Amino acid sequence: MRRRRAFTVxxxxxxxxxxxxxxxxxxxxxxxxxxxxxxxxxxxxxxxVLTIGTDPTYPPMEYEEGGKxxxxxxxxxxDVARRLGLRPQFQTVAFADLRPAxxxxxxxxxxxxxxxxxxxxxxxxxVDVFYAGEQVxxxxxxxxxxxxxxxxxxxxxxxxxxxxxxxxxxxxxALCTAAGKPSVTLVDVPYLKSVxxxxxxxxxxxxxxxxxxAKLIADSGGSVQALGKPWQAQPWGYGFAxxxxxxxxxxxxxxxxxxxxxxxxxxxxxxGVSDGALHTTAVNGGA
Numbered sequence: 001m002r003r004r005r006a007f008t009v010x011x012x013x014x015x016x017x018x019x020x021x022x023x024x025x026x027x028x029x030x031x032x033x034x035x036x037x038x039x040x041x042x043x044x045x046x047x048x049v050l051t052i053g054t055d056p057t058y059p060p061m062e063y064e065e066g067g068k069x070x071x072x073x074x075x076x077x078x079d080v081a082r083r084l085g086l087r088p089q090f091q092t093v094a095f096a097d098l099r100p101a102x103x104x105x106x107x108x109x110x111x112x113x114x115x116x117x118x119x120x121x122x123x124x125x126x127v128d129v130f131y132a133g134e135q136v137x138x139x140x141x142x143x144x145x146x147x148x149x150x151x152x153x154x155x156x157x158x159x160x161x162x163x164x165x166x167x168x169x170x171x172x173x174a175l176c177t178a179a180g181k182p183s184v185t186l187v188d189v190p191y192l193k194s195v196x197x198x199x200x201x202x203x204x205x206x207x208x209x210x211x212x213x214a215k216l217i218a219d220s221g222g223s224v225q226a227l228g229k230p231w232q233a234q235p236w237g238y239g240f241a242x243x244x245x246x247x248x249x250x251x252x253x254x255x256x257x258x259x260x261x262x263x264x265x266x267x268x269x270x271x272g273v274s275d276g277a278l279h280t281t282a283v284n285g286g287a
Contacts, residue, residue, distance in 0.1 A: 110239030126237030
């Protein structure tokens, strides 16, 4: 998965720095925990606090409802922080700025639906938490002729630039042009808006991460349908600065404990995404 634009890296870093200083103005969620100090060996943005960067625009994984953050990753990371004796605090950061913010130590954890893949492992280490692919969608009717990507040449496909979904579109477009066929037009939209482009006739297909796509299809009343099977299922993970191995390992152990005692499965079931559950977590398990 995912995504996009919004603040610059400097803006994201400044916002998180303000959070660490106790400034207001950011979307945040806190829960009871030990704020008396950080566990031994853990370097954190703020003592006793796990500062989690997220982009809350991706239900059911992380999103805002009634002015509060909620979703799978919000609940899982809140539980992980408690297990570490830390107070979780969520900071809204544009998806494209999350890895730079972690690398710059302005957030402790990338807590969004981010695909763990080799190119991203150059910037951060991942603790894998979920497993999902991308789903191609189209409007009602028989569009089986578009099920094979080789037949996408000349089509308009809506998704969000800078994401794994967009990589699918641009990769196929390159194959089309190399074969002397028309390119695939990427219709760049915010998350979850691909279905709006399909409905308006501005796109032939849309691509979203599987959990979000499933919800969009279910909510469409039959106007949107899946086209073929999900693409390239890979682990999604929480990201950490390369030199924050102690924190990475502590979160991995806490997450594994949540898997073992059933807390993790209960959270995924609550949001209807149990199919993406992992039975064990790994560090940098994506390819």
